[in-house]
Amino acid sequence: MATRRAILHLGTYKTGSSSIQNLCHANRGRLLKQGVLYPKSGLIKDAVIGHRHRNMIIPFMKGSTSSYVIEPFKAELEASPASSLIVSNESWSHPRHMPMLGGFRAELEDLGIDHVTGVAVFRRLVDYKVSHYREFTLRQGNKIAYERYILGTPGMFDYLFVARNFRAIFGADLQLLDYAASEDSVAAFFAEAGLSELLPGLKPVPPANVRPIRALGTEAMRQANLEGLPREKGQAFLARFRDEHPDLHAHDWTEREAPERPSYGSAYRRALTQTLGWAPEAVERLLEPRPIEGRPVSEARPVIKRALKDWIATQETAV
Structure with a gap:
């Protein structure tokens, strides 16, 4: 019996996620012909923020605990002949959603997925904070001023906390990418998914979020x-x-x-280097402050x- 695998794109936010999602959505038919399913179930269809699978977690945000896999997705997966599937939802990088991610990964195995890989992207922390704040103010109704916003979301901007939770869920089946190391986040994701050979045959899509708010x-x-x-x-x-x-x-x-808070000492940096599996200089760039x-x-x-x-x-x- 042929093996089946899943690639879960985990975010983080503001790392080219919308471009990955829109490309996969626009090329669902082409991908399926190559044995790759980008499920319709659980999608939020919005080219600006990305055709992403955020509705996968909506039942749990509303208090449902019946299953980590929503029924329409389960039916679509069972009916599909695809040997691979891609699910993309940057909300999984939010600390309060990580228990759902762990449960979702486990239930995929119960549904016959033999191998589950998680792929996450990290960008320079100070840039991530600013971009996240601006995006959520523009599109999600944020009312909180910058400094209180940054300090009021425990774990969201703590890369060690996020990476350790991802590592606990996926173990060796986790790929943590450096946003600064690639000029093309889409190509980097497809490479880690082992699907680079499919990119030339996919129809390009316009860039998402082309007019950043300042x-x-x-x-x-x-x-x-x-x-x-x-x-x-x-x-x-x-x-x-x-x-x-x-x-x-x-x-x-x-x-x-004001200067960024909190600041991170040498022990934190060593632990983050070990958890990410990156070179120390790459971690230093990740945490480097900006004037x-x-x-x-x-x-x-x-x-x-x-x-x-x-x-x-x-x-x-x-x-």
Whole structure:
């Protein structure tokens, strides 16, 4: 009997995950002809954030404990002749979802998957913090200012904690990639999945998240979130704010107004080096601080609040 294997793409966030997901989704038919299933079950279909399998974990976020594998996915897997499958969900890198990841991996084996590999990508920590904060403010309604956001999510930005949990779940069947070591996160993922030979035959997809939000725009969106505006309204305000305040947008701003915390000592660095299996210099680059550059975005906060108040008033008048 032919063996079956699964490659679980674990994130982390902001490491090219959307590009991997969109490519796999757009080429489901081509992949299936090569014996690789990118399941339809559990997908959130959104080209901006990525066609990812986040709905795999929704039942558990809502308190269900019936099974770690949702029934539609189980049926799709049982009906498919594919010898390999790819499941991608960067939410698995969040500490509160790791128990679900462990259970999901175990149940895949019960469903006849002989070999399960986990693939995760780590990027320079300070860049990850900023990118994560901006993305979740723009698209997920975050209302918390940068420093409290970073310190208020235990484990999310602790690479040793995340890597140790991944290692505990997958053991030797874990590949931890250095985002800085590759110019192409898609190619790096397919290489670790042992599927590089399929890439030339896949239809390219446009890059996701092509217009990154910067510190000033992030603060404008956060203020809109604080007012309880839905995302579409907040983004409409953001566009108007850009048009009406080109003077502010001419400056460089930063949400990083104090040195990063916590700082990591030599014992932490040694433990992370051992857990990742990387060269010490690669781990040093991962944890390397970045100078604080730009004006503190808090200086622009009063102007943003006034502009938002005026914009909301015009919207109410228009209605």
